[in-house]
Amino acid sequence: MLEHSSRFDVKGSMEEKDFFDERPDKKQATLNCPHCHQSADYEVTWLVRTKKRQLPGRADERDRARFAKAKSYMVRKDDLLACKNMRCRKRFEISGLQSVVILE
Ligand SMILES: [Zn+2]
Numbered sequence: 001m002l003e004h005s006s007r008f009d010v011k012g013s014m015e016e017k018d019f020f021d022e023r024p025d026k027k028q029a030t031l032n033c034p035h036c037h038q039s040a041d042y043e044v045t046w047l048v049r050t051k052k053r054q055l056p057g058r059a060d061e062r063d064r065a066r067f068a069k070a071k072s073y074m075v076r077k078d079d080l081l082a083c084k085n086m087r088c089r090k091r092f093e094i095s096g097l098q099s100v101v102i103l104e
Contacts, residue, residue, distance in 0.1 A: 014063045018056060019070050020049035024077070029097055031081065036088035044097065045077040072103040 025048045032039045051072045055064060076099045080091050 013058070013060050014056070014066075016049075018052075018059075018063075019067055020051055020072070022047060022049050024048070025074065029094075031094065031096055033083040033085060033088060033090070034092050034095075035090045036083060036085050038083070038085045038088065040084040042081050042084070044081075044094065046074045046101075047077055048072075048074040048103075050103075074101050074103060075099065076101075 025046050026043045027046055028041050029044050030039055031042050049072060051067075051070055055067045059067065076094070076097060078094060080093055083090050083092060
């Protein structure tokens with residue numbers, strides 16, 4: 001399930017941040033370095049956006065429609081990691097993980 005956050009960018013009177021509570025979170029992921037091909041566990045930083053229980057009172061019709069469709073999701077913050085293999089230690093791009101995860 002890969003969806004892009006841009007679908008929330010439709011202009012209404014409210015912004016995306018009015019719909020969600022935001023907090024950073026770290027998650028373990030096993031990733032393969034493309035340089036030395038070693039896999040290791042890495043801590044990847046995500047931004048978790050949890051849908052609010054209620055929309056603030058100033059929401060209009062269109063905001064309510066957007067809010068009804070909105071789901072909690074998380075966005076990956078980290079793009080680059082440093083390889084944990086001491087003989088490599090190159091930086092590599094996270095490619096095996098999706099960048100946006102919709103939470104149910
Ligand atoms: Zn490496």
